[in-house]
Amino acid sequence: MKAELKQKPQQILDFIKAYRDEHDYPPSLREIGGATGIASTSHVTYYLDQLEEKGYIARDNRISRGIQLLGAAEPFAHAAEEVVSVPYLGYIVASAPISVEPLPGDETVEISRALFGRDTSDLFALTVQGNSMIDALINDGDMVIIRQQERVENGQMAAVWLDDPGETTLKKLYYEGNQVRLQPANPTMEPFYEPAENVRVQGKVVMVIRQMG
Amino acid sequence: MKAELKQKPQQILDFIKAYRDEHDYPPSLREIGGATGIASTSHVTYYLDQLEEKGYIARDNRISRGIQLLGAAEPFAHAAEEVVSVPYLGYIVASAPISVEPLPGDETVEISRALFGRDTSDLFALTVQGNSMIDALINDGDMVIIRQQERVENGQMAAVWLDDPGETTLKKLYYEGNQVRLQPANPTMEPFYEPAENVRVQGKVVMVIRQMG
DNA sequence: ATTATATTGGAACATTTGTTCCATGTCAAG
DNA sequence: CTTGACATGGAACAAATGTTCCAATATAAT
Structure with missing residues (x-):
């Protein structure tokens, strides 16, 4: 009472x-x-x-x-809990692995905690450069938020570095024996397969944000 | 200095x-x-x-x-100014026009102001239901943030209601005479044309947010 | 009415806290 | 070596601030 x-x-x-x-x-x-x-x-x-x-x-x-x-x-403490501050680390390009060096001036992006799962640790944000990830429904200029981790579960979208062609790409991963099926998010496109040791998971894609003028 | x-x-x-x-x-x-x-x-x-x-x-x-x-x-005062609170209004489906009635319990989504242009008025957030907007690089479950307005400039992505088929869709609009070219955001897909009076702009798509498990 | 409880004021007092002034040491420039 | 700016310490002091104790008046309960 x-x-x-x-x-x-x-x-x-x-x-x-x-x-x-x-x-x-x-x-x-x-x-x-x-x-x-x-x-x-x-x-x-x-x-x-x-x-x-x-x-x-x-x-x-x-x-x-x-x-x-x-x-x-207390109004402030409240607000602080409802928003997640994600460090912004620059660009992700097809031709190079992701770099996780913080930018000078520590920029961050704030987003409602409600849009994430419970775990909001190890997140960082990158801007996608180039159209090479269109098959993941991701455009040039989109921002992706990634959780740094070295393995993901079947069916999760990951940022991976492929040793052989030497490129970074975003795909859904399915481990099938010692092969990995890389499935484009766009259902109209076909998957392809890589040997597991050629696939280096850089992190799990947690969110994609596209801004439009 | x-x-x-x-x-x-x-x-x-x-x-x-x-x-x-x-x-x-x-x-x-x-x-x-x-x-x-x-x-x-x-x-x-x-x-x-x-x-x-x-x-x-x-x-x-x-x-x-x-x-x-x-x-x-000061971290708090800072954060408060750097974040935009966008009201969340529920779902956008292909089969019905957008409803802009606020939900009970006024839910909002907070996002860094830096991710928007200067104008952050009249914004609202909707969750996309169904796969009918895949041609706009938008998936089932994605969240779109829309600015309510009745006309957009050439080339901007808009949420439009097409009287004839009777459906809501997201496309880039190009006014060409008394026709409107509706251009999918996915460059691999072909545009189509509608008479201008059949196209009712519901708002301009400002941002797309995709969450992934 | 009488008693208890909640509300309000006052003032003395002990601490906490900011100010001020003076002194010392360091280190580089002249 | 002297000078001067900078860094550091000490202590006295005044002001601000919280505590405590006592008293007075209301208001409600018995």
């Missing part, structure tokens, strides 16, 4: 939020009192104790402005 | 960030000193003045813990 906050405590909570938004640090007891029409600091403490009791805030003893907004209150 | 921060100031800046992440409020001068091996508060002030000079932080005089992280430093 989560009782509604009465006016005063609610007012205080709102003020703390607003103050933090403006100053980037929490208010002092006297500032809270001044803004909410409370004359005594002990009176402010009185309400702050209630707010802490009910889990709206946390306080650090004897530390000035030591107030933290919890759960229901 | 943006001079690199020397070790100490950089260390202080990092500490302030970390401390704020953990406590939700900024550290005091003595806490900064303690964490960075500086024995005197005046010494901490010395560096803080430098950081303020260079625009990394702002300080409020005589206010305890009155430190704000600016621009380069």
